[in-house]
Each structure stands twice: as structure tokens, then as C-alpha cells.
Amino acid sequence: MNLQITKPRRGRPPKVSRENQDTKAELIRSGLEQLTESGFASSGIDQILKKVKVPKGSFYHYFASKEAFGQAVIENYANYFANKLDVCLLDESYPPLTRISNFVEGAKIGMIRHQFKRGCLVGNLGQEVDLLPESFRQQLIDIFHCWEHRLANCLKAAQLQGDISKKANCEQLAECFWIGWEGAVSRAKLVQDTKPLENYFNHFIAALPR
Amino acid sequence: MNLQITKPRRGRPPKVSRENQDTKAELIRSGLEQLTESGFASSGIDQILKKVKVPKGSFYHYFASKEAFGQAVIENYANYFANKLDVCLLDESYPPLTRISNFVEGAKIGMIRHQFKRGCLVGNLGQEVDLLPESFRQQLIDIFHCWEHRLANCLKAAQLQGDISKKANCEQLAECFWIGWEGAVSRAKLVQDTKPLENYFNHFIAALPR
DNA sequence: TACATAATAGACTGATCGTCTAGTTAATTG
DNA sequence: CAATTAACTAGACGATCAGTCTATTATGTA
Numbered sequence: 480m481n482l483q484i485t486k487p488r489r490g491r492p493p494k495v496s497r498e499n500q501d502t503k504a505e506l507i508r509s510g511l512e513q514l515t516e517s518g519f520a521s522s523g524i525d526q527i528l529k530k531v532k533v534p535k536g537s538f539y540h541y542f543a544s545k546e547a548f549g550q551a552v553i554e555n556y557a558n559y560f561a562n563k564l565d566v567c568l569l570d571e572s573y574p575p576l577t578r579i580s581n582f583v584e585g586a587k588i589g590m591i592r593h594q595f596k597r598g599c600l601v602g603n604l605g606q607e608v609d610l611l612p613e614s615f616r617q618q619l620i621d622i623f624h625c626w627e628h629r630l631a632n633c634l635k636a637a638q639l640q641g642d643i644s645k646k647a648n649c650e651q652l653a654e655c656f657w658i659g660w661e662g663a664v665s666r667a668k669l670v671q672d673t674k675p676l677e678n679y680f681n682h683f684i685a686a687l688p689r
Numbered sequence: 690m691n692l693q694i695t696k697p698r699r700g701r702p703p704k705v706s707r708e709n710q711d712t713k714a715e716l717i718r719s720g721l722e723q724l725t726e727s728g729f730a731s732s733g734i735d736q737i738l739k740k741v742k743v744p745k746g747s748f749y750h751y752f753a754s755k756e757a758f759g760q761a762v763i764e765n766y767a768n769y770f771a772n773k774l775d776v777c778l779l780d781e782s783y784p785p786l787t788r789i790s791n792f793v794e795g796a797k798i799g800m801i802r803h804q805f806k807r808g809c810l811v812g813n814l815g816q817e818v819d820l821l822p823e824s825f826r827q828q829l830i831d832i833f834h835c836w837e838h839r840l841a842n843c844l845k846a847a848q849l850q851g852d853i854s855k856k857a858n859c860e861q862l863a864e865c866f867w868i869g870w871e872g873a874v875s876r877a878k879l880v881q882d883t884k885p886l887e888n889y890f891n892h893f894i895a896a897l898p899r
Numbered sequence: 900t901a902c903a904t905a906a907t908a909g910a911c912t913g914a915t916c917g918t919c920t921a922g923t924t925a926a927t928t929g
Numbered sequence: 930c931a932a933t934t935a936a937c938t939a940g941a942c943g944a945t946c947a948g949t950c951t952a953t954t955a956t957g958t959a
Contacts (some may be wrong), residue, residue: 493695502906508760520731521820521945534908535948541906545947550830596819602872605879606816609806658885662812662872669815670830675868682865686896712937733916748918755917758953 480671503541505552510552515597519549520610546612549604556600558623564577564626567664568674576684577629583680584665589671595671602661627653644688713751715741725807729759730820732873756822759814763825778843781846785847786894789840793890796874797883805881812871818884836864841877854898866893 509531513522524545528538542548568575574576590597604611605619630653637643663679719741723732734755738745777792778785800807800840802806814821815829840863847853 481739492884515709518817521817524948525945535910536908536950537906540946556795581882598816602875603816607728607731608814610727610881623876623879631859651888652892654885657872658873658876661875662867662869663870665812665816665875666868668831669818669826669833675864678861678865680867682862683741686892689721735915744938744940746919746940747936750937884925 502531502533502537506533506538506541507551507555507612508547511550511556511600512551512597514552514604515600516555518603519615520607520609524548537570540674546614547613550614550618553604553622557611560601561625564629568629574642575633576642576687578633580680580684583676587676590664590667590673590676595668598664598668599661601684602664605661623657626657632657647688652680654688659683693856706831712743712747716743716748716751717757717761717765721760721766721810722807724759724762724783725766725810725813728813728817734758736839751886755832756824759821759825760828761834763810763814763828767835769828770811770832771835772871774839778839783885784850784852786897788843790890792884797886797891800877800883800886805878808874810869812874815871840866857898862897869893 506527507526510522513527513530524538525535526537538548543552563585564582567585568578570578570581573581601619601622603616608616608619627650631649634643634647634649634652638645638647638649659679663675666675667673692818716737720732723737725741736744738748741885748758752761773795775793777795780787780788780791783791811829812833818829820825821824838859840860844853844857844859844862848855848857848859869889873885876885877883
């Protein structure tokens with residue numbers, strides 16, 4: 480599995496050895512951590528670089544600006560999250576509503592693992608969108624639509640199995656779920672407890688039309 | 690203990706009577722605008738001062754630090770908001786559930802008036818609480834409790850009138866409302882539309898146990 | 900071998916940040 | 930009046946911000 484025998488790097492070698500050969504991916508990964516904890520405006524490039532011991536010159540070799548970097552980080556997170564959603568919501572070994580519950584359980588575990596310091600990148604940036612380059616707005620809106628679509632499909636599956644009413648508007652329910660979910664994540668961060676996620680989810684499930 | 694009478698103070702008298710409320714109150718008002726739009730970390734003192742044309746040197750005469758200033762702004766907002774809630778939720782000329790709807794309508798109008806640039810101060814600061822002085826956390830949690838309490842009372846009134854089930858847990862419902870509400874405000878800011886507030890509220894009302 | 904290019908390296912710029920101190924202005928008293 | 934003291938302010942301070950610049954060292958290609 481470990482084919483590190485890839486081509487030798489071109490260019491000047493790093494002074495300190497890095498774990499990853501792919502500096503750009505390392506920067507995005509580090510940026511994802513930082514932005515998920517601190518948002519965009521409050522995250523300094525220097526700090527992101529420091530964590531992976533990459534000099535500043537390299538940053539502007541790989542990214543045209545902080546804005547371009549931010550977009551790359553968002554895109555990376557969107558892909559990661561969409562995949563996570565698919566893993567949960569398309570898992571046919573569970574009934575549809577249980578799959579949603581599985582997603583919530585995963586989120587709870589994740590927040591505990593990061594000691595409630597990391598929320599949702601999309602929610603964080605959505606909050607500060609007015610301070611950000613305008614290009615971020617549509618990017619974030621599109622991501623929410625993507626999530627809504629995936630959740631709506633899962634709800635429709637529940638509908639087919641008769642777990643929720645045939646008359647339910649699954650798209651609208653999915654939209655409502657994510658709207659409130661961001662509030663729940665934010666609150667969980669604030670009180671440093673998973674209860675808000677739990678309460679919110681239970682309320683959502685109980686409110687589904689049967 | 691009380692021997693301050695024996696020695697009459699010389700020099701320019703302190704403005705104990707006025708405490709120069711003008712300048713200080715102006716700073717808090719300007720800070721409220723700024724922090725509601727940009728959060729705490731991204732709000733510069735200079736900009737807040739500039740808007741009310743108070744020189745920079747004066748800031749640290751009125752406030753010990755940016756942290757202390759932030760706390761004053763939060764307190765101010767909490768009072769303002771609690772009062773707004775009381776005006777809506779205690780208005781007995783409407784049935785209880787309609788009072789909640791009135792609050793939501795007011796929020797929608799407010800967001801339109803500020804062109805979706807201002808969200809909820811408590812929600813904003815809750816999002817970035819890990820970057821803030823630790824004292825902010827409990828302050829924000831307490832404010833949410835205050836809101837929960839007020840909303841729970843209104844829901845109980847609805848219960849008495851038979852609008853919702855006697856078995857409903859009003860405290861928990863109220864908690865859920867505010868958890869999701871912050872997400873709805875954030876989303877409304879993002880998409881620059883009141884629909885998220887509307888959808889969220891409709892879903893909440895429809896989900897109440899009857 | 901020669902040259903172009905990829906990548907690292909980090910000092911540097913100018914702006915802005917929160918904070919602080921040394922000062923000025925004004926009111927009161929001896 | 931002059932001394933005293935509080936109210937208030939101007940501007941300096943070091944830190945840090947995003948971003949630029951030049952130099953250096955490696956590989957790829959001709």
C-alpha cells in the first residue's frame with residue numbers, strides 16, 4: 480500500500496523533513512483545521528504555515544492569495560463532508576431514519592474528539608460571510624444545497640418504507656434540518672456538550688409527519 | 690469605615706452624577722452595531738471609535754480593555770433583547786403562539802432593514818467563543834437560558850389554552866427553538882432572504898405536539 | 900553542459916491591531 | 930491666584946497581519 484517511491488521532488492529541498500511529500504495538500508489540511516476552529520478572518524496564514532513548518536514563500540507559490548486558499552479549503556471540506564454523508568445516508572444496512580441518526584452520532588463523536596473546538600466549517604464561514612470575499616457566498620450556498628439534496632433523498636427512502644407520511648415535503652424538511660443543525664453545532668461548541676445535537680435531532684425526528 | 694466626609698476632595702470633581710453616559714453609551718451603541726455585523730475578533734476598536742468620532746485615547750479611559758468593552762456590549766444587547774422578547778411574548782392581546790409569530794415577524798423586518806448584514810450578537814459570539822476571553826462563555830450561556838425561560842413561559846400559556854398538548858415539555862421545546870433559531874438567522878444572512886426564518890418557524894410550529 | 904522551471908527560504912513592507920503612557924484641559928479649593 | 934486633582938486625549942508602541950521580493954537549490958529537458 481505504501482508506494483512512497485514516487486518521483487523525487489523538484490526544486491529546493493525543505494530544510495526540515497515533512498511527513499507528507501505533497502506540500503499543497505498539507506497546507507490545505509492544516510488550513511482546514513485552523514479555519515474550522517477560528518473561521519477565516521481570524522486565521523493567520525503564518526500560524527497555518529507554522530503548524531506544518533512550511534515557509535511563507537511556499538504558500539504564495541501554491542496559492543494566489545488567502546482568498547484562493549480559503550476556497551481550496553472549502554472545496555476540500557465540501558468533498559470530505561459530502562462523502563461522509565454518502566457513507567451514512569446511503570448505507571442500506573440500516574433503515575433510512577437510522578442512517579440519519581448514525582450521522583448525528585458520528586458528529587457527536589467528532590466534536591468530542593476535538594474537544595468542542597471545531598464546529599462546521601461551512602457554518603462558521605456562513606456566519607462571517609459578509610467579511611469574506613463575495614465569491615464565498617455562492618460557494619457556501621451551493622454546499623448547503625448539496626447537503627439538502629442528499630438528506631432529502633434519504634427522507635424519501637424513509638417515505639417509501641412508510642416511516643414518514645407520503646405527504647411530507649422531503650426537500651423542505653431537509654432544508655429545515657440543516658438550517659437548525661448549524662445552530663445545534665454552534666450551541667454544542669458553546670456549552671461544550673453534545674446534548675444540543677441530541678436534543679435537536681430528537682426533536683427533528685419526533686416532528687416528522689407520520 | 691466611613692471617613693470620606695472628614696476630608697473634602699480637592700480638584701476637578703468626578704462626574705459621578707452623569708458618569709459621562711453620553712460618550713460611553715455612544716461607544717457601546719456603536720460597538721453593538723459593529724459586533725453584530727462582524728463579531729468580536731474581527732471588529733477593530735478604531736473603526737468603532739471612528740463611527741462616533743471619539744479619539745482612540747479615550748477608549749481606555751472608559752473601558753479597561755477590549756474584553757471589558759465586549760462584555761458591556763453583550764450586556765446591553767441582552768437587556769435590549771430580553772425587553773423585546775417581553776414586549777412580544779407577554780402581549781396578552783394575542784394568543785401565545787401568535788406572540789411567537791410576532792417575534793419572528795419582527796426579526797424578519799429587522800434583518801431586512803439592516804440588509805441582512807446584522808445577525809444575532811449572541812449567536813455570532815457563540816460561534817467564535819473559543820477565540821474569546823473565557824468569561825464570555827458563561828455570559829452567553831446565561832443569556833440563552835434567559836431566552837429559553839421566557840419562551841417556555843409562553844409555550845406554557847399556549848398549553849393552558851389548549852393550543853399544544855398537556856404532555857409537551859415546554860422547557861425542552863424552548864431550548865430547541867433557540868438552538869435552531871441561531872442557525873436560521875445565520876442562514877438568512879447567508880442567502881440574504883427571510884425565507885429560512887419563515888421555514889424554520891413554520892416547521893417548529895407544525896412540529897409542536899397537539 | 901546549459902538553461903528553464905519548480906520549490907523552498909525568509910527578510911521585508913506597509914497597514915492595522917490592542918494597549919499604554921505622558922500629556923493637556925478644566926473644575927475646585929486653600 | 931496657585932495648587933490640586935479628575936476628565937479626557939494624542940500619539941507612540943510592539944505585535945501581527947496579508948502579501949512581496951529576491952535569493953537559493955533542486956530537477957527536467959535540450
